[in-house]
Amino acid sequence: MKDKLSNRQSEIINTAIKLIGEGGIQALTIKNISSEIGIAESALYRHFKSKTEVLSTLLDFLGVIIISHYENVNKLKISPFGKIEKMISGQLKIFAENPPYAIVILSDGLYKNEKLLYAKIFKIMEGAKSTFIKIIDEGKNTGEIRKDITSEQIAFVIMGSVRLTVNQWSLSGFSFDLKEKGKSLIKTLETLIQSS
Amino acid sequence: MKDKLSNRQSEIINTAIKLIGEGGIQALTIKNISSEIGIAESALYRHFKSKTEVLSTLLDFLGVIIISHYENVNKLKISPFGKIEKMISGQLKIFAENPPYAIVILSDGLYKNEKLLYAKIFKIMEGAKSTFIKIIDEGKNTGEIRKDITSEQIAFVIMGSVRLTVNQWSLSGFSFDLKEKGKSLIKTLETLIQSS
Amino acid sequence: MKDKLSNRQSEIINTAIKLIGEGGIQALTIKNISSEIGIAESALYRHFKSKTEVLSTLLDFLGVIIISHYENVNKLKISPFGKIEKMISGQLKIFAENPPYAIVILSDGLYKNEKLLYAKIFKIMEGAKSTFIKIIDEGKNTGEIRKDITSEQIAFVIMGSVRLTVNQWSLSGFSFDLKEKGKSLIKTLETLIQSS
Amino acid sequence: MKDKLSNRQSEIINTAIKLIGEGGIQALTIKNISSEIGIAESALYRHFKSKTEVLSTLLDFLGVIIISHYENVNKLKISPFGKIEKMISGQLKIFAENPPYAIVILSDGLYKNEKLLYAKIFKIMEGAKSTFIKIIDEGKNTGEIRKDITSEQIAFVIMGSVRLTVNQWSLSGFSFDLKEKGKSLIKTLETLIQSS
DNA sequence: TATGAATGAGAATTCATTCAT
DNA sequence: CATGAATGAATTCTCATTCAT
Numbered sequence: 001m002k003d004k005l006s007n008r009q010s011e012i013i014n015t016a017i018k019l020i021g022e023g024g025i026q027a028l029t030i031k032n033i034s035s036e037i038g039i040a041e042s043a044l045y046r047h048f049k050s051k052t053e054v055l056s057t058l059l060d061f062l063g064v065i066i067i068s069h070y071e072n073v074n075k076l077k078i079s080p081f082g083k084i085e086k087m088i089s090g091q092l093k094i095f096a097e098n099p100p101y102a103i104v105i106l107s108d109g110l111y112k113n114e115k116l117l118y119a120k121i122f123k124i125m126e127g128a129k130s131t132f133i134k135i136i137d138e139g140k141n142t143g144e145i146r147k148d149i150t151s152e153q154i155a156f157v158i159m160g161s162v163r164l165t166v167n168q169w170s171l172s173g174f175s176f177d178l179k180e181k182g183k184s185l186i187k188t189l190e191t192l193i194q195s196s
Numbered sequence: 197m198k199d200k201l202s203n204r205q206s207e208i209i210n211t212a213i214k215l216i217g218e219g220g221i222q223a224l225t226i227k228n229i230s231s232e233i234g235i236a237e238s239a240l241y242r243h244f245k246s247k248t249e250v251l252s253t254l255l256d257f258l259g260v261i262i263i264s265h266y267e268n269v270n271k272l273k274i275s276p277f278g279k280i281e282k283m284i285s286g287q288l289k290i291f292a293e294n295p296p297y298a299i300v301i302l303s304d305g306l307y308k309n310e311k312l313l314y315a316k317i318f319k320i321m322e323g324a325k326s327t328f329i330k331i332i333d334e335g336k337n338t339g340e341i342r343k344d345i346t347s348e349q350i351a352f353v354i355m356g357s358v359r360l361t362v363n364q365w366s367l368s369g370f371s372f373d374l375k376e377k378g379k380s381l382i383k384t385l386e387t388l389i390q391s392s
Numbered sequence: 393m394k395d396k397l398s399n400r401q402s403e404i405i406n407t408a409i410k411l412i413g414e415g416g417i418q419a420l421t422i423k424n425i426s427s428e429i430g431i432a433e434s435a436l437y438r439h440f441k442s443k444t445e446v447l448s449t450l451l452d453f454l455g456v457i458i459i460s461h462y463e464n465v466n467k468l469k470i471s472p473f474g475k476i477e478k479m480i481s482g483q484l485k486i487f488a489e490n491p492p493y494a495i496v497i498l499s500d501g502l503y504k505n506e507k508l509l510y511a512k513i514f515k516i517m518e519g520a521k522s523t524f525i526k527i528i529d530e531g532k533n534t535g536e537i538r539k540d541i542t543s544e545q546i547a548f549v550i551m552g553s554v555r556l557t558v559n560q561w562s563l564s565g566f567s568f569d570l571k572e573k574g575k576s577l578i579k580t581l582e583t584l585i586q587s588s
Numbered sequence: 589m590k591d592k593l594s595n596r597q598s599e600i601i602n603t604a605i606k607l608i609g610e611g612g613i614q615a616l617t618i619k620n621i622s623s624e625i626g627i628a629e630s631a632l633y634r635h636f637k638s639k640t641e642v643l644s645t646l647l648d649f650l651g652v653i654i655i656s657h658y659e660n661v662n663k664l665k666i667s668p669f670g671k672i673e674k675m676i677s678g679q680l681k682i683f684a685e686n687p688p689y690a691i692v693i694l695s696d697g698l699y700k701n702e703k704l705l706y707a708k709i710f711k712i713m714e715g716a717k718s719t720f721i722k723i724i725d726e727g728k729n730t731g732e733i734r735k736d737i738t739s740e741q742i743a744f745v746i747m748g749s750v751r752l753t754v755n756q757w758s759l760s761g762f763s764f765d766l767k768e769k770g771k772s773l774i775k776t777l778e779t780l781i782q783s784s
Numbered sequence: 785t786a787t788g789a790a791t792g793a794g795a796a797t798t799c800a801t802t803c804a805t
Numbered sequence: 806c807a808t809g810a811a812t813g814a815a816t817t818c819t820c821a822t823t824c825a826t
Contacts, residue, residue, distance in 0.1 A: 029819085029821085030820075031819085031820075031821090039785095039786070039787085040787050040788070041787095041788095041822085042786075042787060042788075042789090042822085042823080042824085043785070043786050045823085046785055046786070047785090050822080051820095051821065051822090121367070148387055149384050149387055153381070153384040156357060156360065156361075156381070156384075157353060157357045157384065157385070157388065159360060160353070160356035160357035160358070161356035161357065162356070163356060163359070163363075164352065164355060164356035164360075165356070167304070167359075171304055171314060171317075184349070185349075188345050188350075188352075188353065189353070191345055192345065192388045193388070196392045202809095204810080225794080225795065225796085226796060226797085227794080227795075235810090235811070236811065236813065237812095237813095238797085238798080238799085238812065238813075238814095239810070239811045239812070241796095241797070241798080242810060242811070243810090246796080246797080247795095247796065247797095421799065421800085422799075422800060423798085423799075431806095431807070431808085432807065432809070433800085433808095433809095434802080434803085434807075434808060434809075434810090435806070435807050435808065437800095438806055438807070439806090442800080442801080443799095443801090510759060513759070514759060541779055542776075545772065545773070545776040546776075548749060548752065548753075548773070548776075549748075549776065549777070549780065551752060552745075552750070552751060552752035553744060553748035554748070555748060555751070555752055555755075556744065556751055556752075557744075557748070563706060563709075563710065576741070577741075580737050580741040580742075580744075580745065581745070583737055584737065584745065584780045584781070585780070588784045594788095596789080617815080617816065617817085618816075618817060618818080619815080619816075619817090627789090627790070627791085628790065628791050628792070629791095629792095629816095629817085630790080630792075630793095630818080630820085631790050633817095633818070634788075634789060634790070635789090638817080639816095639817065639818090
């Protein structure tokens with residue numbers, strides 16, 4: 001994982017993201033990236049040794065954003081439900097503001113033959129999951145969250161439904177208000193998992 | 197939508213499915229299909245007028261399998277929870293026995309530039325959702341399912357978590373027992389949505 | 393050269409002509425012809441042994457129409473100028489009513505590698521030319537046509553300008569009135585070649 | 589329209605011309621061009637973005653040659669008849685020395701589905717026509733050319749017969765002496781259009 | 785850092801034609 | 806007469822990558 005990106009590298013990653021946003025993963029070609037930036041295709045190889053490395057760095061970049069979002073929320077001094085609400089709404093806000101991020105996260109099947117890439121997506125999801133689990137455990141301790149289901153299962157259900165929401169938003173061509181949809185989802189999830 | 201497939205057409209669709217299973221959507225090329233069958237590439241065009249038509253027919257085929265599974269379950273004379281359990285477990289069984297089906301259903305992003313294909317996937321998901329909603333309504337009537345959440349939302353949460361399960365299974369290279377995982381998911385979902 | 397065409401053969405030739413009219417020579421494929429008629433591609437080979445034979449027959453058919461038009465005009469008991477006028481206007485009328493004929497006659501370059509086809513077009517043009525020459529000779533005898541230019545050269549100039557007219561009409565997408573344009577061309581040509 | 593061609597681009601255009609000369613428009617394929625030059629097919633796409641662009645550039649190139657020929661002749665301080673003679677003979681000389689040029693100019697029907705290409709050919713012909721008209725007007729002023737026919741019609745007759753000459757030369761496989769044929773045509777035309 | 789030129793492997797599709805039934 | 810299935814050669818074009826300058 002790259003530690004610090006050069007200006008050109010950042011530019012490449014940002015352009016890659018933009019291209020994905022405009023035309024999906026298929027639009028992400030070396031040619032498109034470089035002509036968008038205004039450099040030669042070969043120049044790109046000065047900054048990344050392969051297209052896979054571009055994608056890999058892109059995923060690192062995305063991972064940092066998402067994971068740090070989760071960690072920041074987790075550090076807040078608010079109730080577990082407040083945290084869950086903020087985690088979901090914040091995540092959806094990130095996607096709403098950067099649709100390409102959603103596309104990248106959802107295109108997992110594409111990376112199948114690139115174990116490295118798959119592993120990175122997997123890691124992001126695991127990071128999210130473990131944060132959720134921590135918060136749910138907290139909620140169980142305070143008595144707010146039901147104890148008859150394992151925290152992992154609860155986290156799983158939350159992530160599944162958030163993911164499906166994003167999925168449908170993406171397939172719809174980003175045509176509905178993701179944050180609005182998120183609000184009602186959050187309410188549903190809270191109702192489902194709160195102690196009775 | 198094709199009504200009845202010729203032998204060769206079925207063979208092509210089956211081969212396409214097999215190829216997807218082995219190498220993902222990227223492995224689905226005209227050349228691969230035809231050389232797997234043992235005919236010339238051009239021969240394939242006697243049976244389908246384009247690659248898109250192959251994919252489209254494949255999705256029709258898949259749709260019929262999935263939707264009829266849901267409908268069959270819905271016709272059973274069992275309790276709503278029984279139906280939900282059978283719907284999920286049956287669906288996962290289909291995927292467990294035919295991993296490529298899972299790949300096709302999950303690769304939605306890929307078809308972005310082919311509205312027709314996307315529409316077919318969408319229709320399959322809608323079909324599943326409406327069946328779920330009917331069953332949940334039934335469960336609310338019998339008093340088994342909680343009434344403080346709309347049926348649509350419940351269906352959404354169920355589908356999201358089922359989908360995520362399949363997703364992770366696919367990403368893991370089909371390495372864990374999907375049906376086993378499904379069983380605990382079903383238990384979780386039932387616990388979540390039953391009336392208290 | 394085929395003596396008498398079967399019904400199916402005529403149908404094929406007519407369809408070929410229609411296709412050329414609609415989409416140019418490139419639209420003339422075995423597949424297009426047969427699917428337009430509603431038979432299998434292979435069925436076409438019962439009636440013509442190759443695509444070249446289709447074209448060849450088509451040119452025969454066209455040749456008969458054009459040459460007989462010229463001969464008929466030549467048989468009329470009218471002045472040479474009357475004949476020239478009728479030859480040109482009649483020819484343009486045929487094209488105006490059957491634009492594909494014009495396309496076929498003008499697409500000579502296409503048949504370059506098919507000597508047979510080239511020869512047929514050449515023959516049609518020679519037939520026209522010799523009729524023109526005969527009429528011009530007549531006109532010289534009656535004193536109506538200038539004698540300071542060989543009949544062949546006059547015929548050549550006439551045919552060149554008629555051909556260019558048709559050419560431009562074809563390139564314009566048949567957008568102007570060919571017969572109208574023909575009238576002024578005829579007047580010009582008569583003025584040019586009459587005795588002073 | 590390209591302003592300045594790179595060496596490779598010129599090489600490609602020249603090769604394209606050569607191929608057309610040897611085998612007609614049908615011989616102009618990306619594969620033929622590239623293998624003739626000795627590069628990979630894909631390499632060609634570094635220099636032209638499509639085959640249409642190759643043809644388009646080729647027509648530009650041809651257009652410049654022809655139009656500048658006409659303009660140069662028009663600038664000469666000679667009589668109108670001298671100019672007409674030089675325009676025709678010079679044009680035929682160009683074709684005689686570069687038979688492929690003739691093929692390209694005459695293959696107009698082929699470009700029917702490529703409006704751009706057709707438009708270029710059209711423009712070349714219009715350029716030629718307007719120069720002819722100017723010269724004919726001049727000739728009318730000096731009294732050398734007959735005034736009973738519009739200059740446009742005269743230009744049309746000239747161009748039609750020149751074109752037919754080139755056409756027959758091309759169809760004959762470039763077998764006769766184009767310049768010789770041109771000389772007698774010029775004489776004919778002059779006789780036809782001079783004042784009596 | 786950057787470029788221009790090139791490459792090889794593929795990809796989807798078209799077309800005229802053949803042949804057994 | 807007609808068909809369905811198949812073929813092989815072409816064709817245009819794309820893509821990630823390399824390398825000398």
